[in-house]
Amino acid sequence: MDREQVLLSGAEAHEFDHMMGIFEVPEEHLLDASVLLRVYAG
Structure with a gap:
C-alpha cells in the first residue's frame, strides 16, 4: 500500500x-x- 502511494505521488509530480x-x-x-x-470535467 505504501509502495502504491509513493508511485502515485511520483506520477503526479x-x-x-x-x-x-x-x-x-x-x-x-x-x-x-x-x-x-x-469544474468543467466534473
Whole structure:
C-alpha cells in the first residue's frame, strides 16, 4: 500500500513537471487552471 502511494505521488509530480514545462506559466496560474479543469470535467 505504501509502495502504491509513493508511485502515485511520483506520477503526479511527473505530470505536474510536464504541465509546467508545456505551459510555462506561474504556479498560481497552473493551480487556477487545474481548478477550472476540475469544474468543467466534473
